[in-house]
Amino acid sequence: MKKRLSFLLCFMITFYLLQAGGFRVSLQGIRQAAMAHTSAHTRDASVVFFNPAGMSFIPSKLSITGGMFAVITKAEFQSVNSLYKAKTDNPVSPPFNFAAAYKATDNLSVGLSVSTPYGSSVDWGKDWMGKNLITKIKLEAFFIQPTVAYKITDWFSIGGGYIFATASANLEKAISNINGSMKLKAGGAPGYGYNLGMYFRPTKELDVGISYRSEVKIKARKGNVYLHIPSSLIGTDKFATTTDRFDTNIPLASELTLGLTYKISKSWSISSDWNFSGWHEYKDLTFKFYQNKIGNDPHNPTISSSPRKFKNSSAYRIGTEYSPSDKLAFRLGYYYDESPVKDEYWNPETPSTDNQAITGGLGYKLTDNLYIDLSGIYFVGESRNIDNENAGFYGQVKSSSYMVGLGLSWNAF
Amino acid sequence: MKKIIYPFLFSFLTIIFSCNNDFDGEGNVSDIEVNSGEANFSRYIALGGSLTSGFKDGALYIEGQKQSYPAIIAEQMKRVGGGMFKIPYMEDELGGIPFLGISNKLSLEIVNGGLSPTVAQGKGITTLTNIYSQGPYQNMGVPGAKSYHLISLGYGDPTNLPLGAANPYFIRFASSPNTSILEDAMKQDPTFFSLWIGYNDILGYAMSGGDGSNTLTSVSTFQTTYNTLLSKLVSKGAKGIVASIPNVTASPFFTTVPYNPLTPQNLTKTNPNQIKELNNAFESLNNVFDFLQHPERKIKYSSTQANPLLIKDKDLVDLKSQIKMVLISKGVSTNQAELMGTLYGQSRQATGEDFIALTALRSIAQINSKAISEGIPSSLAVNGVTYPLIDSWVLTAKEREKTNLATMQFNNIIKNLSDQYNLAFFDANALINDFNKNSGLNFNGVNYTSQFITGGAFSLDGIYFTSRGYAIIANGFIKAINKKYKSNLPYVDPNAYQGIKYP
Secondary structure, three states, X not given: OHHHHHHHHHHHHHHOOOOOOOOEOOOOOHHHHHOOOOOOOOOOOOHHHHOHHHHHHOOOOEEEEEEEEEEEEEEEEXXXXXXXXEEOXXXXXXXXXXXXXXXXXXXXXXXXXXXXXXXXXXXOOOOOOOOOOOOEEEEEEEEEEEEEEEEEEOOEEEEEEEEEEEEEEEEEEEEHHHOEEEEEEEEEEEEEEEEEEEEEEEEOOEEEEEEEEOOEEEEEEEEEEEEEOOHHHOOOOOOOOOEEEEEEEEEEOOEEEEEEEEEEEOOEEEEEEEEEEOHHHOOEEEEEEOOOXXXXXXXXXXXXXXXXXXXXXXXXEEEEEEOOOXXXXXXXXXXXXXXXXXHHHOOOOOOOOOEEEEEEEEEEEOOOOEEEEEEEEEEEEEEEEEEEOOOOEEEEEXXXXXXXXXXXXXXXX | OHHHHHHHHHHHHHHHHHOOOOOOOOOOHHHOOOOOXXXXXXXXXXXXXXXXXXXXXXXXXXHHHHOOHHHHHHHHHHHHOOOOOOOOOOOOOOOOEHHHOEOOOEEEEEEOOEXXXXXXXXXXXXXXXXXXXXXXXXXXXXXXXXXXXXXXXXXXXHHHOOOOOOOHXXXXXXXXXXXXXXXXXXXXXXXXXXXXXXXXXXXXXXXXOOOOOOOOOOHHHHHHHHHHHHHHHOOXXXXXXXXXXXXXXXXXXXXXXXXXXXXXXXXXXXOOOHHHHHHHHOHHHHHHHHHOOOHXXXXXXXXXXXXXXXXXXXXXXXXXXXXXXXXXXXXXXXXHHHHXXXXXXXXXXXXXXXXXXXXXXXXXXXXXXXXXXXXXOHHHOEEOOOEOEOHHHEEOHHHHHHHHHHHHHHHHHHHHHHHHOOXXXXXXXXXXXXXXXXXXXXXXXXXXXXXXXXXXXXXXXXXXXXXXXXXXXXXXXXXXXXXXXXXXXXXXXXXXXXXXXXX
16 A cells, blocks of 8 residues: 555655756755755855845854765666666766855855856767767856845845856767767856846745846856877868867757745754746857868858757755754755756767656754755666667666765855 | 764765666667567578679679578577578689689779779689579579579489570579579478568569660569468578668669760860761761651760760561661662661660669770671761660669569569568668669668779679678668567677778
8 A cells, every 4th residue: 555655645745856966066055956056045155146136134243154065877778679787987076166245234244155057067978879879968157156145125135146157078989980989178168147036024934036048148158178089080071180179059058947945943944946948058068170071061061060959947845944953954855857958869978868856965064154064966867768860869867966065055144 | 963964974885886877778789689579480491593692793703691681690599599601712812713714703903093983803613503502591692593493393404505594603502403402401400591582573574674684573573483482481480581672773883884874085085176076977867857857866066065875675666677778779889778777776875864884984986896897887886885785784764663563573472472471571662762762771880882893892893782781781780580480699890890892
């Protein structure tokens, strides 16, 4: 009976396929992560990333917070038609976050957030079936966000800020038709954006936040191309040089967040978020090579383009915090994060799946001003089909991920 | 509080961990069992011609045999009771049989600063020594074998070689001089067979440009032969698969050289006045054609557009004597008039309906040495420009129609007989045509087209496939076998096999 019940619950939950995913790394606050990464929390400066307007409600004139995660993800691919399977052997990723907020006047706060909201580190191995699509990829985008908030009334604040982004991308793949391989490396690629927020505290018990982070278009220019190809092809019309340059644009999706936190009692609160990501902007992955004519564009052989056609996606989050004492806090959360990737355009360089996650964590108040937080997330990426006719790539994929994070927050005065 | 927390926590964890994260659908690949369905793969024999033997790059050699489509299929069958699959390997990776003048495989070499298919260096060590004692062999594909050769007794008899009634490749592994390929196959009591035959019947005709040296097998011969083959093969209860044959014009051998490669730039490379001189040289001949009311035979070179090759078309009315007479009446010497008549009696400029053989590439716009040795002046001995391209280098529109018609007729026979004998059918003709489509075919991120060399599907001879192409074909066979016999033999990844090797 219990099995049937839990299976039913599982089925119901699975039915609520919900979204966000792609290569978004939602780990910008250790405490928040333990509560399904919900956003309506103003204990410390970490709110600068989630909702700049929340700075006005931090119970300290100066707040500094920082934390780091260790993320281990694994994706598994299989093809029933070929009875083939492969899995990734990814290195541990260390997304980090740092934020500071300062109340310059009673109503005006300024803040800074530095984080890695987008990233991916995937290694499928050199010889796997999808090697001509990707063997290895590492993407990372740093966001540096100066922000400002203005408290209009004692229950309503607005805020906004600027985003300076810098990204790096390394990817490797095979070029089997000439028994070769290619490595692309780009670093320091810039992008710009802004964020806006409104934070409400209509009653002591209820916090409501609305925030929007714009799309940030990363423009990689003069990246390096390293081609490993048979010597007889070097210098031919198609492969002018083994060290070429490339340009590419990668859109990091805009994100709209609605979050709320409700204090059920002095020691117990529940939070919930809805994130909506504008991944629709990511239509294709296009590389423009400077010299080599290794592209697939019929009008310009130096351009290589393959469709991605991401769709807008959402995530639903629910979390809770229970403090049995002033010093200790227990946190728990659950979220659904839908993949923005369609079956027809699924590509192993972004092994995206619909994810269900359980989060948890502890917080301890070391001193009156200093908090230490520990959190963990386990997510299961549901099995999905790959039906990519464009690449002639078919199969199924599933994934899982463990994340552990540790952070410190100092609310100075 | 505990009363709320612990059940909450417990149900959360139960929910999450009872959501088992197996793959949807048929579940995890490691749990799937390969089964042979209604078929029995314990003794699989492959019959056919060059395509079945693994012939590629203009030769049969070990690597090609190891990666032939029957070897690939047999490898997959091993997972479900498939037995031994022996191959009558050649003695080396060169494939040449010097004793018979069979040359080594082609390989890409740098020639004059560019990559070109060249006969591989070295001396082939394969002889006609019979290796049957190390057999019997399950891949019975014999390069060059036409349909009726599979049932010819004595096809493996060395004494029949000079008569053209034996095949060196079969001589090597025949059980006796008077056996036939079919008999040797039946001796092994196969439980499953593949038969892909008929391509060599058409190919010989097409590759010799229909010059008469190699005739098309008649439809009735093909029908009776194919029926004989199938009735014998199923006679002891074996199941099997047959495949339609490809269109010869789907291969780069016929689609690489354009009918009009003589661009003004090419023609005036060494002599800026070349085009003017050509038109002057043909002026009187063109006047003769006008007079004879055959303006379509006129030979004209444009200085603005790409010009078609000059070809010989034996289906044209031979105007040799008329040309001679008119020229003599205009005061041209008898010898000269005779020469012009002989050279241009059945010539015309090619059109887009004509297909030029890959082997003509090296000779186009070169001096024809045979013509020179016959005393023809060099100005009239330039292949494809002033000296009409010989028959064997051109598949004219008419010849192509004949080829396509025969292919279609053979394929109808193959399909009908496969239905009649209740066998699996693989439409290889359709698959191979797909390589010709603009975008080709994609497998795991690699694009395959019918482009010569760069396309990846066809080997350096322009006719037969690379091992990757054969792997794609093997998947086609496997798909059709699975469909008919409800087995689930797994596909292979074509990119894991050998493609074109670049030095």
